[in-house]
Amino acid sequence: xxxxxxxxxxxxxxxxxxVFAARDAKLAEGVDVIDLGVGNPDMRPAQHIIDALxxxxxxxxxxxxxxxxxxxxxxxxxxxxxxxxRRFGVKLNPDTEVMPLVGSKEGIAKFFLAHLNPGxxxxxxxxxxxxxxxxxxxxxxxxxxxxxxxxxxxxPDLEAIxxxxxxxxxxxxxxxxxxxxxxxxxxxxxxxxxxxxxxHDTFVVSDIAYCDLPLDPTYQSHSFLQFDKNKERTVExxxxxxxxxxxxxxxxxxxxxxxxxxxxxxxKANMDFGIFTAIQRGAMAALSGPQDYCAEVAATYRRRRxxxxxxxxKLGFEVPTPRAGMYVWLPIPKGAANSxxxxxxxxxxxxxxxxxxxxxxxxxxxxxxxALCDTEERLAVAIKRMADAGIRAEGVxxxxxx
Ligand SMILES: *Cc1c(COP(=O)(O)O)cnc(C)c1O
Numbered sequence: 001x002x003x004x005x006x007x008x009x010x011x012x013x014x015x016x017x018x019v020f021a022a023r024d025a026k027l028a029e030g031v032d033v034i035d036l037g038v039g040n041p042d043m044r045p046a047q048h049i050i051d052a053l054x055x056x057x058x059x060x061x062x063x064x065x066x067x068x069x070x071x072x073x074x075x076x077x078x079x080x081x082x083x084x085x086r087r088f089g090v091k092l093n094p095d096t097e098v099m100p101l102v103g104s105k106e107g108i109a110k111f112f113l114a115h116l117n118p119g120x121x122x123x124x125x126x127x128x129x130x131x132x133x134x135x136x137x138x139x140x141x142x143x144x145x146x147x148x149x150x151x152x153x154x155x156p157d158l159e160a161i162x163x164x165x166x167x168x169x170x171x172x173x174x175x176x177x178x179x180x181x182x183x184x185x186x187x188x189x190x191x192x193x194x195x196x197x198x199x200h201d202t203f204v205v206s207d208i209a210y211c212d213l214p215l216d217p218t219y220q221s222h223s224f225l226q227f228d229k230n231k232e233r234t235v236e237x238x239x240x241x242x243x244x245x246x247x248x249x250x251x252x253x254x255x256x257x258x259x260x261x262x263x264x265x266x267x268k269a270n271m272d273f274g275i276f277t278a279i280q281r282g283a284m285a286a287l288s289g290p291q292d293y294c295a296e297v298a299a300t301y302r303r304r305r306x307x308x309x310x311x312x313x314k315l316g317f318e319v320p321t322p323r324a325g326m327y328v329w330l331p332i333p334k335g336a337a338n339s340x341x342x343x344x345x346x347x348x349x350x351x352x353x354x355x356x357x358x359x360x361x362x363x364x365x366x367x368x369x370x371a372l373c374d375t376e377e378r379l380a381v382a383i384k385r386m387a388d389a390g391i392r393a394e395g396v397x398x399x400x401x402x
Pocket of ligand 1: 039102103104105106129175179207209238239240241242247250251252
């Protein structure tokens with residue numbers, strides 16, 4: 001008899017799946033839904049990138065339609081290494097320290113598969129990108145929660161992690177600028193993190209998907225490899241999905257420690273065939289071409305952030321101004337039972353979709369994530385509907401409750 005594996009049974013239902021289902025039901029009813037649930041950029045990629053993909057599709061001289069290699073075109077790996085050098089002054093060996101990915105989500109999952117046995121302790125900083133929660137459950141890791149709090153500007157308090165847990169843990173995850181919190185790193189924190197990781201012999205999995213979406217002109221993002229210069233205990237993920245709005249193309253990469261990249265390569269060689277070659281050529285154009293697109297996208301998210309924050313603050317919500325990324329991490333109103341309940345209530349009353357914080361790991365409860373993936377006008381409509389429905393930080397009216 002065919003049964004689900006233990007690793008699948010270990011998986012809680014994907015939190016966003018419930019939100020999608022409720023949203024789709026509203027859409028089927030004809031409700032004018034404003035979808036701020038998923039971090040799904042609504043902008044079109046830059047034309048020179050689309051042109052590079054088109055040219056690759058039509059190029060009869062190159063074998064662009066054949067099976068790609070699971071570890072990417074050598075020239076794509078070189079382009080990634082060159083970008084890291086320009087962007088962060090970090091030198092990478094394109095053949096041993098760079099791995100192109102079918103989106104970074106794919107590579108994060110396979111990295112966990114390559115390195116963790118059931119019961120292995122890991123330190124997960126949460127709230128975090130939900131894929132980390134899912135893959136940790138699938139590999140049956142023993143997840144030790146490291147809470148990110150507003151009081152600590154959404155950076156982990158390393159001293160608060162029990163030394164025994166730090167010593168046992170195989171890895172710690174970090175993500176700056178952070179999804180969903182918008183938290184940012186500082187050089188001082190990264191110095192401290194490296195010293196702590198050496199002391200406890202812990203590997204660092206860093207995710208910089210939002211490094212090119214600064215919203216505050218004084219914020220300068222870093223690679224953790226600027227600190228772990230010898231790549232002794234770091235891999236770092238980056239993605240074309242957010243700053244280049246190429247999320248449907250499925251392309252990202254992982255760089256850093258050669259042994260770890262080699263293990264990731266072994267998993268990939270057995271599980272996938274890499275990225276469609278034409279897409280790799282488009283991604284190369286993204287890295288090597290003009291970068292002003294990223295700045296325009298960041299400016300768009302900044303204007304949206306400001307519209308949304310001004311609106312929710314008028315409704316009494318106290319929210320710090322995120323310095324990077326494309327999200328607002330909003331506390332749920334007083335009296336709301338939990339984030340899932342509030343998300344459902346908000347959808348019923350206003351047609352506005354957000355993501356419940358409980359899907360972002362252990363420390364996500366009590367909040368919802370608002371993705372700034374619609375226009376300023378639509379965000380203003382969302383605020384107006386919330387105001388009209390009487391939704392305020394102090395509470396939600398009982399009348400009309402779903
Ligand atoms: C969106 C996101 C990703 C996913 O990137 P893909 O390359 O589209 O798979 C990875 N990490 C974080 C933190 C994200 O928010």
